[in-house]
Amino acid sequence: MDGPLLPLGVPRAERADAARNRLHLLATAREMLAEDGADRLTMDGLAERAGLGKGTVFRRFGTRAGIFQALLDDEEQQFQQQVLSGPPPLGPDADALDRLVAYGRARIGFLFAHRDIARAALDGSQAVPAGTETPLSRMHIRMLLGQIRLGAVDPDILAVQLTAALDGPLLLHLSADDLAVDAPRMETRLVQGWQSLVHRACRP
Amino acid sequence: MDGPLLPLGVPRAERADAARNRLHLLATAREMLAEDGADRLTMDGLAERAGLGKGTVFRRFGTRAGIFQALLDDEEQQFQQQVLSGPPPLGPDADALDRLVAYGRARIGFLFAHRDIARAALDGSQAVPAGTETPLSRMHIRMLLGQIRLGAVDPDILAVQLTAALDGPLLLHLSADDLAVDAPRMETRLVQGWQSLVHRACRP
DNA sequence: GGGATAAACGGACTTTACCCCGCTTACTAT
DNA sequence: ATAGTAAGCGGGGTAAAGTCCGTTTATCCC
Structure with a gap:
């Protein structure tokens, strides 16, 4: 009867702000990576430098x-x-x-x-x-x-x-x-x- | 002139108490491992259960x-x-x-x-x-x-x-x-x- | 537009690996 | 035996990953 507006199994795409943040975080991460190397990159540091909350970083990338x-x-x-x-x-x-x-x-x-x-x-x-x-x-x-x-x-x-x-x-x-x-x-x-x-x- | 009592490069063996603690820690770790699995094993937990300080655990095993x-x-x-x-x-x-x-x-x-x-x-x-x-x-x-x-x-x-x-x-x-x-x-x-x-x- | 809803957000909180440092103790050489 | 010394010890302190939850906001449908 009702068309599946939310096809099960496809977890619905990221919201626009989320997608924007993901890109911004990746770009920021690349900067930090180039400057200090991988082991120096911390989640708090990334969040701060990107001007976002720590929760956001983890929600985007999990780990x-x-x-x-x-x-x-x-x-x-x-x-x-x-x-x-x-x-x-x-x-x-x-x-x-x-x-x-x-x-x-x-x-x-x-x-x-x-x-x-x-x-x-x-x-x-x-x-x-x-x-x-x-x-x-x-x-x-x-x-x-x-x-x-x-x-x-x-x-x-x-x-x-x-x-x-x-x-x-x-x-x-x-x-x-x-x-x-x-x-x-x-x-x-x-x-x-x-x-x-x-x-x-x-x-x- | 002097015989090398501490042959350089051989970092002098563990002290007796240290060796004893290492064995005890390994045994304790095995117990905990059997009970709870590897990811449940924490350094604090191991130290406490072994009745030793946390510092000791790290000094023995580094990481x-x-x-x-x-x-x-x-x-x-x-x-x-x-x-x-x-x-x-x-x-x-x-x-x-x-x-x-x-x-x-x-x-x-x-x-x-x-x-x-x-x-x-x-x-x-x-x-x-x-x-x-x-x-x-x-x-x-x-x-x-x-x-x-x-x-x-x-x-x-x-x-x-x-x-x-x-x-x-x-x-x-x-x-x-x-x-x-x-x-x-x-x-x-x-x-x-x-x-x-x-x-x-x-x-x- | 406007309300409903679920996703996203921020940042305080918790947990845990790892560092540090003042005190103690096993070894060594005389 | 004993003094000297380096290794060892304990446990509080730090930093960083990951969790939670009350609040905000994009999106969907009308």
Whole structure:
């Protein structure tokens, strides 16, 4: 009888003021980040500098890590576009294996460029960075694996493990010291390692 | 002239009372853990229940995560013994590739059994779990890779990536939900995935 | 426009990890 | 034994994350 004005499951979009505040907070956060680094960013500080109440900050982002996840999602937008509809080898219209290699290269570059934010986006008390962060990566890898003829391999598990091999090093394992020596070189090595790993993992 | 009574670099062992307190704190922590779970464990609570000052808790373990790292190190002792001098295929006197597979199986089992502690041992503000945690795993994998004839592969990087593939899923990627369905089945799948991944990654 | 309603807001409050510092106590060398 | 000393201890103090609730305001429908 009545058309569903509030489609259940879709939690109704943010109010205009809320959306405005979110943007303002993200911008302010970026400023503070550039000036003082991620670990110096406090919720109180952010709220004050943005001229908003602390409650607002938490209502928008839920948790401290949530802010960094939002920043990361933001940076990730264009990257996602490239993957979903950009030119080969990253986008469609390329061999799945090539796309997989290209995706790894791009994602490593991305994580490398934003590793401070990405680290801060990890929420200790939470499973995976709840945001778009890794699940998307995993889903994409899973999808590409589906297009490759593997032997008797569990593709869901392989996807999880490859995802971990991809961002584990930067999110968990490599210490600041490991990177301090020569970061760009490390990036190259990780990319080459990924390429070789994927090639080896994906032949029957 | 004077013999080095305090060999520099070796920070002089814990005093007897300190060692006693460390053990008592670990035991108390285990009790509380069993009763209430990891996230319910607070430093004040632990100190009070142990009948010690809060300062002591922090002096022993440095940080909240440090307690869980210590608990994990403790559990890991016997596991390490098996690896270093136990029977094949985990211990020496087995083919390196077999040892690698066996190590992964054992470590997945270990992480699975202690995943709550392992998660809590992650220190958001720190690179890798500073304790013995992962570096040891990585070193062992690196060592085994050194005994395997790989093609033109960077063994240090492969070690990092395999380590990530090994504990990334349990430490970061798999949510409580992913495990809730059927944890033992997930463990089996991860082990098989590891076996197949390693076999594929390690042939020229 | 105008009223109803739920979302959003601010900021005080609570909780908890972590720091600090004055006092105490286990070790060490004579 | 004993004096000297550095490690250890307790617990109050600080800072920052996260919660709550009374008030304000955007949005929807008429």
